[in-house]
Amino acid sequence: MPLKETFKALSDPARREILEMLKDGPMRAGDIAARFSMRQATVSYHLSQLKGAELIRERREKNYIYYELNTSVFEELLLWASAFTADQGEYALEEKKGELHHET
Amino acid sequence: MPLKETFKALSDPARREILEMLKDGPMRAGDIAARFSMRQATVSYHLSQLKGAELIRERREKNYIYYELNTSVFEELLLWASAFTADQGEYALEEKKGELHHET
DNA sequence: TCTATATTTAGATAAATTTCTAAATGGCGG
DNA sequence: CCGCCATTTAGAAATTTATCTAAATATAGA
Numbered sequence: 001m002p003l004k005e006t007f008k009a010l011s012d013p014a015r016r017e018i019l020e021m022l023k024d025g026p027m028r029a030g031d032i033a034a035r036f037s038m039r040q041a042t043v044s045y046h047l048s049q050l051k052g053a054e055l056i057r058e059r060r061e062k063n064y065i066y067y068e069l070n071t072s073v074f075e076e077l078l079l080w081a082s083a084f085t086a087d088q089g090e091y092a093l094e095e096k097k098g099e100l101h102h103e104t
Numbered sequence: 105m106p107l108k109e110t111f112k113a114l115s116d117p118a119r120r121e122i123l124e125m126l127k128d129g130p131m132r133a134g135d136i137a138a139r140f141s142m143r144q145a146t147v148s149y150h151l152s153q154l155k156g157a158e159l160i161r162e163r164r165e166k167n168y169i170y171y172e173l174n175t176s177v178f179e180e181l182l183l184w185a186s187a188f189t190a191d192q193g194e195y196a197l198e199e200k201k202g203e204l205h206h207e208t
Numbered sequence: 209t210c211t212a213t214a215t216t217t218a219g220a221t222a223a224a225t226t227t228c229t230a231a232a233t234g235g236c237g238g
Numbered sequence: 239c240c241g242c243c244a245t246t247t248a249g250a251a252a253t254t255t256a257t258c259t260a261a262a263t264a265t266a267g268a
Binding site (some may be wrong): 004007008010011013016019023069071074075077078081082083084085086 | 108111112114115117120123127173175178179181182185186187188189190
């Protein structure tokens with residue numbers, strides 16, 4: 001929940017690439033690993049980091065695990081970043097400010 | 105310019121705290137260090153990381169150096185994050201998409 | 209129940225990062 | 239030109255992180 005974990009998770013290029021892949025829809029760990037030159041165990045590690053940051057969710061189906069984006073944390077990030085821009089009005093800021101805490 | 109550096113820079117809590125401080129206006133390295141329990145040399149290191157990511161700029165005046173926010177990179181970040189949210193329409197996305205490259 | 213498959217966990221290593229102390233730099237004012 | 243002040247740079251130590259191999263777990267289906 002705190003943004004601290006979010007930034008930590010986003011700091012790794014491989015993890016951001018995984019997120020980009022998931023834009024096209026849910027994927028299994030094996031499918032993700034197949035597109036990288038890293039071991040499946042390593043991909044599993046990155047997935048656990050992303051899951052810990054709640055940037056992704058897992059959905060179990062048969063004996064597979066599908067990973068998918070969790071958009072809500074991206075909205076928190078959006079809110080955080082918008083507080084640093086000059087033109088804060090462009091993003092719907094005020095409505096959401098109250099709902100979320102604003103930790104670093 | 106690539107977002108890679110941005111995420112790297114934002115991954116450290118101390119650096120994010122520095123950014124928060126700079127919301128209130130430009131500060132000198134010494135003033136920033138005075139608010140932390142870390143050495144000035146360490147703060148200097150963090151400032152150089154933030155500067156490398158173009159999240160801050162320095163302005164020299166007399167024999168001081170003032171650090172201040174550079175909002176443009178935050179807008180890139182905003183753009184990146186908005187591509188992961190369901191409701192992309194809320195942020196003025198289309199106008200800016202062409203101007204920026206969209207690397208990871 | 210047994211086996212095959214998908215995935216994670218454990219443990220180890222290598223690389224990167226943060227932090228410190230001490231020394232160097234650079235510019236103003238006298 | 240000199241010494242002072244703010245700040246950075248260098249180098250080293252400690253911590254964290256990413257990655258690998260090998261082993262463990264879980265589960266579907268025969």
